[in-house]
Amino acid sequence: MQFIDLKAQQEQIRPQVDAAIKRVLDHGTYIMGPEVYEFEKQLAEFCGVKHAITCANGTDALGLGLMAKNVKPNDAILVPSFTFAATAEVVAWMGATPIFIDSLEDTYNIDPKSLAQGIQTARKLGFNPVGIIPVDLFGQPADYDAIQQIADAHNLWVMADGAQSFGAAYKNYKVGNIGDMATTSFFPAKPLGCYGDGGAIFTNSDELAAIIKSLRVHGQGSDKYDNVRIGMNGRLDTIQAAILLEKLKIFPEELIARQKTADAYDDALKDVVRVPFVMKGATSAWAQYTIRLPKHIDRDKLIAELKDAGIPTMVYYVKPLHLQTAYKHYPTANEGVLPVCESLANEVLSLPMSGYVKFSQDYAATIKRCLL
């Protein structure tokens, strides 16, 4: 059994993917070929957002957003601590300061109370808070109504890190159509993944979209050889766009299959362990199915037992960012301790998840036996 079964997915669409790659080899426009523009069009339609701009990976998507917002040293950006490093890394790229925020006990997403505290902390330390990067952890959107209310009160922008949540929704909004900007990743293991690196940034603002498109190609102006701003080389390969067009066709069915798998896990495990909580009005793309273990369970021992039974697991994340070497000198919302993040890091365990998990009574019974 695989933790994320990309092989079973490839078997479903291999001939279509081969044909798509062959078309790119035939036309030879490897950079910004027609598939890139077609994929951007379909992405925007899928999310119901005005602009979808593809880029090289999900980290560059976040970086492009910060560059477009002209983030400067002395600016502070509020980010969750219980996330993948990229969310805070891009803030440091700009010479700005990430302020680490605690997580909610139920969804594990950014805690609005801690967020408000973080804004005060940023000001107290002499920084200028300018924006928030909420993360849609494990596939579930953060609580954007609560976040937007705080952002509005303090005149901050919101850039949603949807690297794990492409395909999910918050109330009537699809991920991608949330906040001033939203980003996603097409890393192979993400809900919609390519066969390499890829990412996208979304916005309803014509102005931001034009700046991001320029930044993606070295800050190019209307004359290709007159660069009007400092940018980067952040383009998505045509071959990856061609692959993603094929994967997007089966993605809605995969989302349904992921939800079915999550429901089956819930039914099997809810009496023995804390199963994921999805907010009313939200859906998850189920990037991960993450259980939370009671304190008496030895996680390392459980991981070994599951492994012996042929069931791979992962711990996302062993260490919150505010405790990691590269990030521990940055401020936290409340003086160094983020209690929820710290207990999550000790208690979470992610089980195999994809649209291709073969769920059976036997499988459920094996996990349950290891848990008891």
Ligand SMILES: *Cc1c(COP(=O)(O)O)cnc(C)c1O
């Ligand atoms: C994967 C991920 C990213 C980075 O995406 P890449 O495509 O790997 O650069 C950013 N944020 C979060 C929360 C992620 O999970």
